[in-house]
Amino acid sequence: MCLLVASAGVELLQARQDTIYMSVLNSHKHRLGALDNPTVGLFVTTDAGATWNHKGWRGYIRTFYTEAGSDGTLWSACGNGVLRSTDRGNSWRVTTGWQITEALKIKIEALKPAVAYAATAYGVFKTENGGETWKEENKGFLKPFVSDIVIDRLHPNRLFAASEDGVYLSTNGGTGWLRVGIDGKGVRTIAQHPVIKDLFFAGTEDEGIFVSRDGGKSWNATNSGLIHLTVYCIACDRSNPDILYVGTHGGGVYRSSDGGKSWSPRVKGLSNLVVHSLVVLPSNSSVLFAGTLNGGLFKSSDGGEHWSFNSQEEAQVWGLWAK
C-alpha cells in the first residue's frame, strides 16, 4: 500500500523508520469456535520483517486490515468492528457498536486523523470524532458491499469506493455516492498513485485492472500481459512512478514498469499464488512484502524478482500497510 501525507497540493515525504502492519485474518488450521487458538491478528515490524511483534489480540476477531493515522493512532478493521489504539497497539477499544460488523478496510483522513471511513460488507460508515460515533453513509450505492475506499489525498472530501458493482465517487465526504465506472463489476481494491494525483487504479474480480487517468471520471481496462484477472491489491513504488505491483488470485504478483500499461509476472519463490496484500517498503522500494491467502507472508528484496517465505505459515495475510 502507498502512503503519502499531503497538504494543500504539496506532497511531503516523511523521513521515518519504516513500520509495517500485517493483519492476519486466519490461520489455515483454524475454524471459528475451534479448540485451538491461533495466533492471528495484528503483527508489526520495524526491522523490515526480521522480527514481528504480535499486537493484538488474545483471541480471534478476524482482523482484515490495519492503518495508522497521522497522529499515530492505530485503527483495525475487524470482524468485531473497528478497533482503535492510542498507545501503539498495547490496548484497544472497539469503537463501533453491534450495527457495524465485518469491517474490511479502514481509511483515515491524513490531516484530520479523527475522521475515518470503514468499508464493510454492509457499506460505508464514517466517524468524525475518532470513533466516538459512527454514521452509515450509503446513499447512492445500488449494492453496498464495499471492499475498499481511497481518500483523494489532495481533496479529502473526494472518496472512491470499491463496491460489488463498480467504482463509486463521493464528493462530499461520503454523504452521497455516484457510480463512476466499471459498472456491474466486483471491484476488490482501489488506489491512488502516490505521485501522479489524477491517476487511480482499481483491481476487480475476473476483469483485471482498470485505470483512470483523469481523476476518476473515466475508467479503462489495462490488462496487457495480465493473465490472472482477479486483482486483490495494488502497490506503488513512490521512488519511480512507473513501477507498480498487483497481487492476483492464482497468478501471484505482477509488475508494471510503464505506469500500468503492461504487466509481467514476478513469482519466483512465491509458493502461494493467491496474493491478497502487497506493500513496498517506504524507505527502500526494492523491498516488498506479499501477503497470501493460506500461504503466509513472503518478502522480496529485489523488486519482486525473487521471493522467500517470511512468516505466518499457512496464514491468510489479508492486509499490509506501511508508513
Place this chain on the structure above:
Amino acid sequence: MNVKKFFLILTLFALQSANAQLVSRETYLKEFEKRASFVTSIYDTAQSSGYYQAAVRYAHGKDIATADKMVIELLRDPRGDMFWMIPAIGTYLQGKDRMSPEARAAMRNAWKTYAPYRGDTENHWCMYHASLFLAAEQWPNLPGSEWYNGKSSEENLRDAKEYLIHWMNITTTIGQGEFDSPDYFPEYAMPMILLSQFAKDPEMKTRGAMMADYIFADFAVEHLEGQYIGGYSRIYQPAVYKPLLSGASAFAYLYFGTGEPTNSGWIVLPALSNYRLPEIIYSIALDRSKTYVHQERKRVRNVIRFGAEKNPPVYKYSYITKNYGIGSLQGGILQPIQQHTWGVRYTYGRPYTTIFGLHPYWSALEVGMFFPEEVKTLIADVVASKGTYNNPDKWTGGSPYERTFQHKNALIVLYDITPGTTTEHIDGFFPRNLEERIVEPSGWIACKAGDVYIGWYPLQEYEWKEESDASINTLNDIGRPQLERVKETGNWRLRSYKPQNGYVIEVRSKDEIGSFAQFQSALNTHTPTAKLQPGAVSLQYVTLSGDKMEFAFPEKRTLNGSAIDLSKTKLFEGPFINAEVGSEKMTMTYKNKKLVLDFKAVKISE
C-alpha cells in the same frame, strides 16, 4: 458411570419418552425434574474437565474444589469465541456464590484478556450478546480497561441489549434467519434461557423468557416425537438422515418428554435453569390427535452481496399428522451450506425416520452471498468446518435450480439445472429400514414405513445406489479429517442425472388410506404430466385427495385453478400458532387455553 451403562439408560429413557402423553402440569413438572436430573447426572461426577462439569457441581453444591480447579485450568487459555462465552458465563452464574475467590478472579480476568470473535451470523451474535449482557451485569461500573473490547460495563450492557432487542424485533416482524434448525436450536434456546434466569434487568429477563417461549413454540408446532419437521435453514449430517441425533431432539427430550436424552453439554445449562415451558407449548408439541396444516414465513439470513434484497422471505408449509409430517420451503438458495428444502419425517423406524431429496449444489457465489471473504477462496474456507459442502454425495444444501409446491400431503419438486453447474444430478434419500420400497409399473416408488406410506414419482430415469460407509479417514480439501460422514452402509440413494427433472411425493398413513396395497393402487391411478425442457419445466398433477396442482418452474403455482401467492404467508398460520408479519406478537391457542407473547408491550398474557 461407564459408557455401556449410560447408553442402556439412554435406551430406557428413550423408550419412556416415546410414550410421552399429555399430562397435568404437576405431573409434567415432576417428570421434567426427573429428566433434568438425568441429563445433568453424568456431569457432576465426570472427571474430565469442562465448564458443564463445573457448572453442575456448583449448582448441586457438590465437589466444589474440583469445579474450581477445572474453571481455573480452563480459563488459563480460553478458546471457542461465543461458544466459550455461553458456557463460561453460565458456569459463573451457577457457581459465583460457591466458587473460590481464585476461580472468580480467573473468570473476571478472562473477560478482560480474552477477545472472542463476535461471529458472522445470527446464532453467533445471539450467543455473543446475551452472554456479554449477562457478564456486564455481573461486573458493573468497570472501565473499558477491564474488558477485552475496551468498552466499559455500561457500554457493553447497552450495546448487547440493543442487539438483542433488535434481534427479537426482526424475528417477530419478518422472521428468524436461521429458522427451524434442528442443530442450531440450542444456540438460541440456551442464551434466552440464561437471560430468563439470570438477567437483573427486568425487561431483559422477561424478554429472555418470552423469546425462549417463542422459539420453543415455533418448534412445538412442527414437532413430531422429538423430531423437527423440515425444511430447515441449517442441519448437519448425520442428523439430516437420523433426525433424533439433532440438538433440538435433546431439547425435545427435556422439555417435551420426547426425543432422545443426550450427554451433550448443550442441554446442561437449560436443565439447571428455573425456566419452565408454559403448559400450552408442550401441549401443542404433544397433541397430534388432529391433522393440520401449518404455514410460516421466515427470512433469508443477511445477503451481503450478489442479491437484490438483504433478507428475502422464506415460506414454509407443513402438514402434520400423528404418524408423519411433510414440510417444505419454496426452494432456491435460502441459506448457505446446510439448507434442507423438504423432507418427510415419521415415527416409525428410529433412527432413520425420513425420506427427502435435494440437488447437491455448491458454489462460490452461494457462499459469497453470505460471507465477506474472497469468493475464490471461500469454498476451501467453508470446507474447513463444513466438510461435506463440496461433496457431490452430500445430503444437505439448497439449490437455485430447485423449487417446491406443497398442498397438504402432496409435494411437487422441480429442477431446471443449468449445464455446467457444480453437480448436474439430483438425489433422493431412502432409509435402509423401510419395510417396502417397490417400483410400481406406473413409475411410482411405493414405500412403507410402518403405518406410514410414501410415494415418490420420479419424472426422469434414475438409478439406485446402495450407500456404503465412507472411510473415517476421509480428509477434506485442506487435509483435515472430514467432520461429517457422507454415507452410511445400507441406505439407498436415488440418483438421476437429467438436469430438467423432478418428482411428486405423496404421503399417507394407514388411518388415512387403509392398507399399503390400497395406497399402491391409488398411486397407480394418479400419475403426473410433465414438460421437461430447458427453461420450460412444468407439471400438472391431481393428488390422491383430488386436488389439481399445476406448477411451472420456478414460481408459478396453481391449486384447483387458483394461483398461489406465497407473499401472503403470515409469520405463523395454523390451528395452534398465529402471528402477522410486522406484528411483534405471537398468539398460541390450544383448546380453551391462549397465550400471547407481545414484544411491543414486553408482556405475556393468557
